[in-house]
Amino acid sequence: MYPFNYHKPASVSEAVSLFRNADDPMYLSGGMTLIPTMKQRLAAPTDLIDLSGIPEVSGIEVSADRVRVGAFTRHNDVVRSPEINKTLPVLSHLAGLIGDNQVRNRGTIGGSVANSDPSADYPAAVVGLGATVYTQDRSISGDEFFLNLFETALHPGEIITHIDFPVPTRAAYQKFPNPASRYAVVGVLIAEFAGTIRVGVTGAGPCACRASGMEEVLNQNLTVAALDAVEVPDAGFNSDLHASAEYRAHLVKVMARRALADLLGQ
Amino acid sequence: MKVSFKVNGQAHEIDVPPNTLLVEVLRETLELTGTHVGCDTSQCGACTVHLDGRAVKSCTVLAPQLDGVEVTTIEGIGDSENLHPMQAAFRECHALQCGFCTPGMIMQAIDLVEKNPGLDSQAIREGLEGNICRCTGYHNIVRAIASVADAKPASVK
Numbered sequence: 421m422y423p424f425n426y427h428k429p430a431s432v433s434e435a436v437s438l439f440r441n442a443d444d445p446m447y448l449s450g451g452m453t454l455i456p457t458m459k460q461r462l463a464a465p466t467d468l469i470d471l472s473g474i475p476e477v478s479g480i481e482v483s484a485d486r487v488r489v490g491a492f493t494r495h496n497d498v499v500r501s502p503e504i505n506k507t508l509p510v511l512s513h514l515a516g517l518i519g520d521n522q523v524r525n526r527g528t529i530g531g532s533v534a535n536s537d538p539s540a541d542y543p544a545a546v547v548g549l550g551a552t553v554y555t556q557d558r559s560i561s562g563d564e565f566f567l568n569l570f571e572t573a574l575h576p577g578e579i580i581t582h583i584d585f586p587v588p589t590r591a592a593y594q595k596f597p598n599p600a601s602r603y604a605v606v607g608v609l610i611a612e613f614a615g616t617i618r619v620g621v622t623g624a625g626p627c628a629c630r631a632s633g634m635e636e637v638l639n640q641n642l643t644v645a646a647l648d649a650v651e652v653p654d655a656g657f658n659s660d661l662h663a664s665a666e667y668r669a670h671l672v673k674v675m676a677r678r679a680l681a682d683l684l685g686q
Numbered sequence: 687m688k689v690s691f692k693v694n695g696q697a698h699e700i701d702v703p704p705n706t707l708l709v710e711v712l713r714e715t716l717e718l719t720g721t722h723v724g725c726d727t728s729q730c731g732a733c734t735v736h737l738d739g740r741a742v743k744s745c746t747v748l749a750p751q752l753d754g755v756e757v758t759t760i761e762g763i764g765d766s767e768n769l770h771p772m773q774a775a776f777r778e779c780h781a782l783q784c785g786f787c788t789p790g791m792i793m794q795a796i797d798l799v800e801k802n803p804g805l806d807s808q809a810i811r812e813g814l815e816g817n818i819c820r821c822t823g824y825h826n827i828v829r830a831i832a833s834v835a836d837a838k839p840a841s842v843k
C-alpha cells in the first residue's frame with residue numbers, strides 16, 4: 421500500500437473541506453472494499469478522510485412508513501436492529517447475506533452504495549424499494565443513483581449522509597451467492613407498495629436496475645406462474661468466469677420466482 | 687502518526703505510518719504473534735481479532751482507525767494454564783491439525799456464540815463463512831463450537 425495522509429473529521433462540512441483541499445483524496449468508511457483495493461494498488465489516494473467520527477452520518481431512525489439508515493451504519497447493525505427487523509425485515513435479511521461476519525462487522529451501507537459494485541447486495545434494496553439517497557447537498561432518487569459499473573450520480577466530494585427506505589406492505593430478497601466471496605451472482609428484491617410491484621435486480625448488469633418487464637406482468641397478475649411468460653434478455657449483462665450473460669439472465673428469473681414465492685408466503 | 691488504544695486490557699500509544707495494518711501493529715510492533723496472516727486479502731480469517739468485542743479481519747483495518755478502541759487477540763482470552771472455554775473445546779474435540787487457522791477460528795467462534803444464542807450446527811457453518819481451514823474439514827471445529835454453544839450438531843460424519 422502506498423503512503424497517504426489520514427484525516428478524521430468531526431463533521432460533514434469539515435470532511436468536505438478536507439476533500440476540497442487535498443490532491444487526490446478518498447473517503448474511508450468501513451474500509452472493506454477500499455483497503456483491499458489500496459493493497460492491490462488499484463487505488464492510491466493521497467489522503468484518506470475517515471467518516472467514522474461524524475455523528476451526522478450515523479444512526480437508525482424508524483417510523484411507520486420510512487426507515488432512515490445513516491451512511492456509516494455497519495451491515496451487522498442493520499442485521500441486528502430490532503426496529504428494522506420489525507418494520508423492514510427484508511433489509512436485515514439482505515444485510516445478513518453480505519460476505520461474512522467479519523465483513524458485516526466493519527462494512528457500511530454508505531460505502532456499499534457509493535461503491536456501486538455490480539454484484540453488491542444493498543443496491544438491489546435501494547432500487548427495489550425505491551429508496552432516496554441523501555448527501556450534504558441534495559437527495560437522489562434510487563432509480564437515478566446507479567449509473568454504471570462502479571459509477572454513481574455522486575459528484576466528486578459528495579458524501580452520502582443517509583438513505584431513506586419507504587416501507588412496503590411486503591417484500592422479499594433472494595440471491596444466488598458466489599460460493600467463494602458471497603457477492604451476488606444475481607440478486608432480486610421484489611416489493612409490494614399499495615398494490616404496485618417494484619423489482620430491483622443486482623449482479624446481472626453493470627449496476628443495479630429495475631426489471632420493468634417483470635413489474636408490468638406482476639402488476640397484472642401477482643403469481644409465481646406469471647413470471648414464466650417474462651422474457652429476460654441478456655443484452656448488456658455481465659459475463660465473467662463466474663457466469664455467462666445468458667446464465668445470469670436465467671438466474672434473474674429463478675431468483676425472481678424464489679423471491680416472489682417468499683413474498684407470497686408459499 | 688500517534689495512535690492510542692488498548693490491547694488485551696493494556697493501554698498502548700504507538701507512532702506508526704498511517705498505512706500500517708492492525709495485524710502489523712500486533713505482530714511487529716507489539717510482538718503478539720498469535721494472530722496469523724494467511725492471505726492478506728481479506729478472505730481467510732486467520733487474522734481475526736476483536737475490535738470493541740466484534741470479530742474483524744486485522745489485515746483489513748488501518749492503524750489510525752484504532753484510536754480509542756479496545757482490541758482483543760488470542761493472547762488475551764486465556765493462557766496454557768487457564769484456557770478459554772472455546773480453546774478447551776477446540777482441544778477436546780481435536781478441532782485443529784496444523785493450527786494455523788485456529789487463532790482466527792477461535793476469535794470468530796467466540797463472537798458467534800456471544801451474539802447468537804441457540805446456535806445450531808448449520809448456523810455455525812454459515813457463521814464460519816469468513817474463516818478458511820485447509821486441514822480439518824471443519825467437522826471438528828463445528829463440533830467444538832457447538833459444544834460451547836450448547837447446541838447439538840445435526841450430523842457429525
Ligand SMILES: Cc1cc2nc3c(=O)[nH]c(=O)nc-3n(C[C@H](O)[C@H](O)[C@H](O)COP(=O)(O)OP(=O)(O)OC[C@H]3O[C@@H](n4cnc5c(N)ncnc54)[C@H](O)[C@@H]3O)c2cc1C
Pocket residue numbers: 446447448449450451452453454455456471477491492517518519520523526527528529530531532533534535537539540541542574578579580581601602603604728729
Ligand atoms: C471478503 C468480502 C466479501 C464481501 N462480500 C460482499 C457481498 O456478498 N455483498 C456485498 O454487497 N458486499 C460484499 N463485500 C463488500 C462489503 O459489503 C463492503 O463493506 C462494501 O462494499 C463497502 O463498504 P465500506 O463501508 O467497507 O466502504 P469503504 O471500503 O470504506 O469505501 C468504499 C467506497 O465508497 C466510498 N465511500 C464510502 N462511504 C462513503 C460515503 N458515505 N459517501 C460517499 N462515498 C463513500 C469510498 O470512498 C470508497 O470509494 C465484501 C467484502 C469483502 C472484503
Ligand code: FES
Pocket residue numbers: 722723724725726727728729730731732733734743744745746
Ligand atoms: S490474513 Fe486477513 S483475512 Fe486472510
Ligand code: FES
Pocket residue numbers: 781782783784785786787788818819820821822
Ligand atoms: S488446522 Fe491447519 S489450517 Fe486449520
